[in-house]
Amino acid sequence: MAEYSVFSLLRNAFSASPDWKPAWRKPDPKPEYDVVIVGGGGHGLSTAYYLAKEHGITNVAVVERGWLGQGNIGRNTTMIRSNYLLPKNQHFYEHSMKLWENLSHELNYNVMFSQRGCLNLANSPGQLDDFARRGNAMRHVGIDAELMTPLEIKSLVPALDLNFGGRFPVYGGLMQRRAGTARHDAVAWGYARGADRRGVDMLENCEVTGFLRDGDRIIGVQTTRGEIRAKKVAVAVAGHTGQLMKMAGVDRLPIESHVLQAFVSEGLKPFMDTVVTFGAGHLYVTQSDKGGMVFGGDIDGYNTYAQRGNLPIVEDVMSELAAMFPGLSRVRLLRSWGGIMDMSMDGSPIITAGPLPGMYLNTGWCYGGFKATPASGWCFAWTIARDEPHPYNAAYTLDRFHRGLVIDEKGQGSTPRLH
Numbered sequence: 001m002a003e004y005s006v007f008s009l010l011r012n013a014f015s016a017s018p019d020w021k022p023a024w025r026k027p028d029p030k031p032e033y034d035v036v037i038v039g040g041g042g043h044g045l046s047t048a049y050y051l052a053k054e055h056g057i058t059n060v061a062v063v064e065r066g067w068l069g070q071g072n073i074g075r076n077t078t079m080i081r082s083n084y085l086l087p088k089n090q091h092f093y094e095h096s097m098k099l100w101e102n103l104s105h106e107l108n109y110n111v112m113f114s115q116r117g118c119l120n121l122a123n124s125p126g127q128l129d130d131f132a133r134r135g136n137a138m139r140h141v142g143i144d145a146e147l148m149t150p151l152e153i154k155s156l157v158p159a160l161d162l163n164f165g166g167r168f169p170v171y172g173g174l175m176q177r178r179a180g181t182a183r184h185d186a187v188a189w190g191y192a193r194g195a196d197r198r199g200v201d202m203l204e205n206c207e208v209t210g211f212l213r214d215g216d217r218i219i220g221v222q223t224t225r226g227e228i229r230a231k232k233v234a235v236a237v238a239g240h241t242g243q244l245m246k247m248a249g250v251d252r253l254p255i256e257s258h259v260l261q262a263f264v265s266e267g268l269k270p271f272m273d274t275v276v277t278f279g280a281g282h283l284y285v286t287q288s289d290k291g292g293m294v295f296g297g298d299i300d301g302y303n304t305y306a307q308r309g310n311l312p313i314v315e316d317v318m319s320e321l322a323a324m325f326p327g328l329s330r331v332r333l334l335r336s337w338g339g340i341m342d343m344s345m346d347g348s349p350i351i352t353a354g355p356l357p358g359m360y361l362n363t364g365w366c367y368g369g370f371k372a373t374p375a376s377g378w379c380f381a382w383t384i385a386r387d388e389p390h391p392y393n394a395a396y397t398l399d400r401f402h403r404g405l406v407i408d409e410k411g412q413g414s415t416p417r418l419h
Contacts, residue, residue: 040064046377
């Protein structure tokens with residue numbers, strides 16, 4: 001019987017709950033594993049799960065310096081979409097979307113995936129033309145896309161100010177109805193439990209302090225809980241990639257670390273049931289199941305490892321939200337938080353073998369890390385297990401930057417803060 005079923009819930013509700021087990025074990029480290037994954041966030045946990053499920057590699061350890069899910073997997077705005085323009089990103093993120101659609105059933109854990117849609121507003125005729133181009137490109141490869149008129153948008157989101165004749169008029173928008181949101185903590189817990197049930201060790205409070213080497217080859221990690229040897233070492237630590245890679249002697253990578261803030265307001269009665277983005281700036285907002293407005297915008301434009309940002313971005317994001325929904329101008333902010341983004345030079349991720357023998361790297365997610373969690377782990381597990389990329393991540397190499405094969409989705413050039 002499934003552990004988290006309505007029958008087990010009823011049975012334990014009327015007893016002393018003798019059957020509930022911890023979601024995952026707390027083992028001591030083994031001296032050696034087939035694979036050590038550094039990073040207990042969404043990408044590291046999903047990689048461990050798919051290594052065990054898809055490739056039968058279960059002698060795996062996930063090494064996390066704190067508790068599972070303490071990083072970006074729990075510090076985002078929970079939004080999921082696959083509305084990309086370039087084919088190399090389209091196929092990857094659409095694969096992720098398809099994994100999301102069955103994830104709760106596969107993990108037997110409710111990740112609260114809600115396909116409420118994602119609406120990108122166009123605030124100029126040129127932007128509407130650009131969205132039409134993107135929508136046509138999406139439909140060409142089988143991804144759902146719908147170009148909406150202002151009246152259709154007003155019917156869908158009545159509280160939105162179309163601002164005709166004003167500063168930010170809404171000329172239309174691009175809707176992906178299969179997009180939506182999920183519960184970020186549940187995603188981490190579901191993958192952790194699923195990997196644990198297949199024999200993967202979750203090593204919490206186990207900080208990596210260095211790498212074990214045999215010549216140029218990485219053969220394990222040094223941690224605060226002792227040395228752990230491994231045939232393969234995979235790194236998935238998001239914004240801390242640069243710090244960790246310096247321990248391995250890799251001083252330069254095509255990424256920068258920035259903080260991305262997110263916010264939630266006090267709870268309100270339901271008035272919108274989709275994700276909406278602001279075309280004239282950078283804002284994305286949805287209403288949570290508790291009624292709070294969950295939203296975010298630009299990264300703070302400086303390099304940092306801090307998990308909180310500064311007031312200029314707060315002011316910028318709030319002003320954009322008030323421009324879209326004037327009725328929210330008097331709503332109180334409940335809390336804010338920040339995640340450390342690993343911003344790549346072209347705005348697209350890196351999932352590859354290297355840069356040293358025995359090492360595998362997963363980084364450069366910019367704003368797209370949470371929505372990519374299933375496909376990132378699926379492709380990273382494939383790359384680790386087979387020592388070759390899957391077609392979905394074949395273009396996400398580390399050497400594409402000096403080869404001139406960049407995947408510049410936004411057309412912003414090699415400026416990480418713009419991606």
